[in-house]
Amino acid sequence: MSAILKTLSSFLAIALISGCASKVDAPTQYDLGPLPAAAASAAPALPAVSVADVNAPAWLDNSMMFFRLAYANEQQPRPYASSRWTMPPAQLFQQRLKARLAQNGSAVLAMSDAALNVPLLRIDMDDFTQTFDTPSHSVATLQVRASLFNGRLLLAQKSFSGRADAPSADAAGAARAFVGANDAVIGDMMAWLATVAPKK
Numbered sequence: 001m002s003a004i005l006k007t008l009s010s011f012l013a014i015a016l017i018s019g020c021a022s023k024v025d026a027p028t029q030y031d032l033g034p035l036p037a038a039a040a041s042a043a044p045a046l047p048a049v050s051v052a053d054v055n056a057p058a059w060l061d062n063s064m065m066f067f068r069l070a071y072a073n074e075q076q077p078r079p080y081a082s083s084r085w086t087m088p089p090a091q092l093f094q095q096r097l098k099a100r101l102a103q104n105g106s107a108v109l110a111m112s113d114a115a116l117n118v119p120l121l122r123i124d125m126d127d128f129t130q131t132f133d134t135p136s137h138s139v140a141t142l143q144v145r146a147s148l149f150n151g152r153l154l155l156a157q158k159s160f161s162g163r164a165d166a167p168s169a170d171a172a173g174a175a176r177a178f179v180g181a182n183d184a185v186i187g188d189m190m191a192w193l194a195t196v197a198p199k200k
Contacts, residue, residue, distance in 0.1 A: 030065070030175035031086045032096050032182055035103055046190060047197050048107035048118050051098055054144075056090035056125040063088055065171050067130040067138065077129055083171035089128035093144070093182060097123075100186050119197055120149045130166060130174035138166045140177035142185055148196055156196035160185045 060066070063086065064079040085092060101108045109118060127143040142162040148155045164180035166173035 025082065027082050027084045028171070029063075029084050029086045030171065032092055032175075032179050035096075035099055036183070046101065046104060046106040046193055047199060048109065049101065049193065049197060050109040050111055050118050050120045051094065051101075052111040052120060052122045054090035054094040054123045054125055056088065056128075060089055060125060060128055065130070065174060066128070067132060067174065070131050070133050071135075074131070080171045090125050093125060093128075093142075093186075094123070096182050097186050097189070100183075100190065104190065117150070117198075119155065121193070122147045122149065128178075130171075130177070132169070136169050138169055138173070138177075140164045140166060140174055140181045142178065142181040144185060144189075146189055146192070148193070150198060155198070156192075158192055160188050160192075162188075 059077060063084045065083050065085055066077040066079055068074050068077055087095075098108050111120065124145045124147075125143070126145065127141055129141055130138050131141050132138040140163065143159070144161075145157070145159045147157045162181035162185040164177040164184070166177040168176075
């Protein structure tokens with residue numbers, strides 16, 4: 001009987017240890033929050049546009065929040081261990097852009113629903129990282145390239161970048177800073193679209 005009890009005790013101990021080891025706190029998730037109400041009145045009117053899925057390099061094609069230590073090795077993007085975006089940065093930007101266009105009264109179509117003679121906007125994301133120039137100060141950095149097509153004809157192309165100071169030296173500060181960086185880039189992109197999109 002004692003041997004059976006010892007065996008059961010061993011299995012119970014292993015089960016308890018396994019349970020503790022597998023119990024990992026879920027990461028804190030961030031997005032860009034709601035749109036500012038004042039954004040609609042500040043943006044120029046735009047014609048209908050089709051928005052393709054935003055492309056991003058492989059290292060950004062996930063929900064990890066990346067930062068760089070420019071004072072140590074700025075060529076090494078590092079992920080936060082316990083903080084994540086709710087979706088990959090390219091999708092966050094795309095969702096924000098479509099919402100801003102719709103808020104401004106523009107008809108926004110998916111690439112698969114694109115109508116004849118509706119211009120197609122393609123966007124490539126090059127960077128979406130928090131960069132620390134000192135241990136206590138960082139900026140959110142966003143870089144994208146936008147190309148506007150009419151069928152196979154390239155109408156215009158331009159690069160956009162946005163930077164915003166993070167209010168705190170952590171993932172929460174990065175999330176707040178990226179709201180400003182994204183909105184600044186989207187505002188500039190909408191102003192550019194107003195000058196290059198074909199008028200009906």
